Amino acid sequence: MSTDAKTLSPRAVTWARRRQATRRAWDAYRVQRSGMVGLVLLGAIVLLAIAAPLLVSPADLSVTQATGGRMDPPSAGFPLGTDTNGRSVLALVLWGSRLSLVIGLTATVVAIVIGTLLGLTSGYYGGWYGWFTLRFSDWFMVLPSLVVAIALLAVMGRSVVTTIVVIAIVSWSGTTRLVRAQTLTVKSRPYLERARALGAGDWHQMTKHLLPNVLPLVLASATLLVPSAILMESTLAWLGLGDPTVISWGSILNEASNQGAVSARAWWYLLPPGLAILLVVLSFMMCGRALEAVFNPRLRGESS
Template sequence: MTSSTTSATPAPEPLEPPPAVPGSVRKPPSAASLARQRRKASAVRFWKQYRTHRAGLYGLAGLVLIALLALAAPLLVGADVQSVTAAPGTALESPSTEFPLGTDQFGRSLLGLLIWGARISLLVGLLAAALSVAIGTLVGIVAGHYGGWFSTVVMRITDWFLVMPALVLAIVLATVMSRSMWTVVLAIGVTSWPTTARLVRAQTIAVESRPYIERATALGGGHRHVMTRHVLPNVMPLVLAQTTLGISTAILTEATLAFLGLGDPTVVSWGGMLQDAREAGAVSSGHWWYLAPPGIAIALVALAFTLCGRAVESVLNPKLGVGR
């Protein structure tokens, strides 16, 4: 009797999780969250590939150092370094312990001017390159998307800007308009966009030949939707690489305009320092310390941006086979 009762006793069932409370149901990740995760994963992959380019790392390290010096300029040298009346030294002193790079014709420290001038040169280069790439991207996407006679007309205008010397057009604009930093940015930006426009147009045509563009159009996607949601994200890697490469050109153009006396006379830039050295007769008098620092700084920054641009371009488009 006892054994039968014991055998009839059912075995304990495994514990089941408590029923889910309606308010605590785990929701699937939103589209914005998924997009953030994809961007984060893409950034991690980009950095892993970028680290394999030694030259790109050298360029990035140089740019970080120069950017930190430019940002810390008010703390390192102070705004008084630009003042002509409060100059601490005498005119055209050679390098010494007090003035490691010597002084200019007003007795100002060239080291302080070099650090302070990095702010203007980098800012003008970044803004001018951003304006140029923005114009080129807009023109390229619109021309590649609509096609037909409209694209032909836009590309002929682009070709006219492309064959015209950009420096000459920038000089004309800087001469006609008032002398200021924003004039230099505008002059560089509106004359250096054709190369980006042609590259983006070619990429736009390639993207719009893919099947998902036809599906988006068939589902009711308009021109704006196709260009902003499908074409623009696919051309952004090309735009990023072109921006990085264009900054060095913009910095060199700004230095050239300032050297020709077309820059903003109220601010200190590396090109303006070269123009001041020319006016002071540093070439004929042998004051090499007046010419060498800003010239070397311009060359190093241009080289650093070029190295970074080539590395970015190689990562985003491995088919280019850019050397590491």
């Protein structure tokens, strides 16, 4: 060990090791071609969503200020055609990306926090609490998610907040089982036995030893959970259960279906939001599979 390493504080050594682990993970991720393609695609979608207020004016979203005809085909003024109110479909898709991504990401964060908390504590404490948590998560896993979400929205009302809460409620159970299994594996390792022998408390063991070891799997799980949340939000909005006052990809599809875009053969009204959902789901899936390969070396040959 060098003199500089000996003079570093324990906290500095810990952060240095974490930086090295992050660099190794990034190096392993970069060789996953599908993961890099998904990352670039996802970055482009996020940038367009962030820049939407600069690219789309309030007049483009207003029904009363629309300048196009009813479901006009693509033209120079409207590259993706117009909707039933004469608004630009391109402007609607760009603006709708903001809500779809926000709901998908926020619902995923809430579900991941709930699942990680329950999985970590149930795996660590075990006993009747661990048994009850496992059975409770099993019960949620066997329930049809879409049916449960529809029932909850019917009771709680239609809004962005309730949509996020409902999606999180039907999405946390898988993370709980994953974190619990990893916690049980890490809990049996010798260094945790030494920590307990030295007087480390439950909080110290869970936050300093168990949580850092389960976070990589949680991150990989989150990237696969986001597309599911976006699909759920789009499906609920398409069924007419989303917030009617906001624009999302699902609400665009709902409006197109209700206004007869299929019978009118207005493909430009249906295809752009559908392709946008497909692209963002595909990009998250590619990133998630690449992260799985990074954290599970046995999968690296399959994901590249």
